Amino acid sequence: MRIYLVVGVIATFVAGCNNNTAPINIPETAFVAGSCEVGVYGESSDFVVITRRNENAYYTFNNGITGKIDYEGLLQCGEGAVKIEQSKVLRIQAILTTDTEFDSDGALLAGQLLEPADAGPNTPLVALAHGSEESGWIEAVSYPYQLVARGVSVFVYDKRGTGRSQGQYSQNFVQLADDLAAASQEAKRIAQGRFARFGLFGFSQGGWVAPLAAEKSGAEFIGIGYGLVVDILEEDASQVELELREAGYGDDVITKAKEITDVTARLAVSSYKDGLQELDTLRDKYRPEQWYPLVKGGFTGVLLGMSTDELRDKGIPMFDRLNIDWSIKPMDVLRDVNVPQLWVLAQNDREAPIAKSLERLQTLRGEGKDITIFVFPNTDHGMWEFEQGSDGQRTYTRVTDSYYELLADWAKDAVQPPYSMSEAQ
Missing domain, CATH: 1.20.58 (Methane Monooxygenase Hydroxylase; Chain G, domain 1)
Known part of the structure; x- marks a missing residue:
């Protein structure tokens, strides 16, 4: 049995990333300009997520429209609220946020559990495995907030050697799977009594990691975004x-x-x-x-x-320096996964071409594996819609509509197509 050392846990009821105040109740007619606070603004059907990376703040609407925040742009930040197009005011949502640190194979990793304000025994919980980037994910990416705004509790962590986490950055999938399993145990420990189903979501490189961690983490389902079934x-x-x-x-x-x-x-x-x-x-x-x-x-x-x-x-x-294990064979790994799997693929993915992965997923499904597949057309890696010039260069415009909704519904065991222009395979 692996023993996880909990170095410190801080739990607060927060508005975005403001860790010592309750949400500010601002009438729609009142708006005071202020700094951009990380969090979710608006209602469950009409909201925007604010994240921060380095000195820059970014917005992502619930329909995938995204951009960098500047003071003359589409969105303006205020005290407990944001203003859209100089007229519409969205107030910050209450999110239960727990910051923590946990040990995985001698590395102290930083994690954060985000839960809806009404999280309880029926709320699904997911832990996220991110891609190959060398930057942390805590407060920096929209996935956790897109999901928590849709009623899913999320554990996000900075993988080893990135962000607030210690250890040496690695692309060794077995090691990263052990880290994900450790994160899963920490997530379930903190959320005890406030969740039902538990699963893993892996994105890009995380699509190799999540299946490796499925059994050891106790996942009841997994979801993969723009991953590969090739080595x-x-x-x-x-x-x-x-x-x-x-x-x-x-x-x-x-x-x-x-x-x-x-x-x-x-x-x-x-x-x-x-x-x-x-x-x-x-x-x-x-x-x-x-x-x-x-x-x-x-x-x-x-x-x-x-x-x-x-x-x-x-x-x-x-x-x-990446400590790559070249021996991992995804088909062998997926044959050992015995829980339902969701695979969401980008039809025009240049970084992770889907043809062979799609063929192999259908083979696994033919062997009896419980695999659900959605392909979003006119999308590239990251589920980005794009415009392509005559020279083949692509300009990315938005994360495709309904992608986040599909992930949340999968966590809730409530998938109900259609999802925008996607095609179930």
């Missing part, structure tokens, strides 16, 4: 293929590029020993061809840009 090596190869196909190249070029990604995969798992000479040969062979500079992927482009001597003598410090 890291397959992801890299899929990205390279998508890059080339979007540039108009066909199977002949894809076959050539696969020669390269097969070798870079061997190099990655062998600490840059197996395949160095072959990589040199392929570089010389394909460098004159027009498609060659377009090869990027997750790591193949980096390897192509380094000399054999550099790879042999120095490795790739930017990757080597």
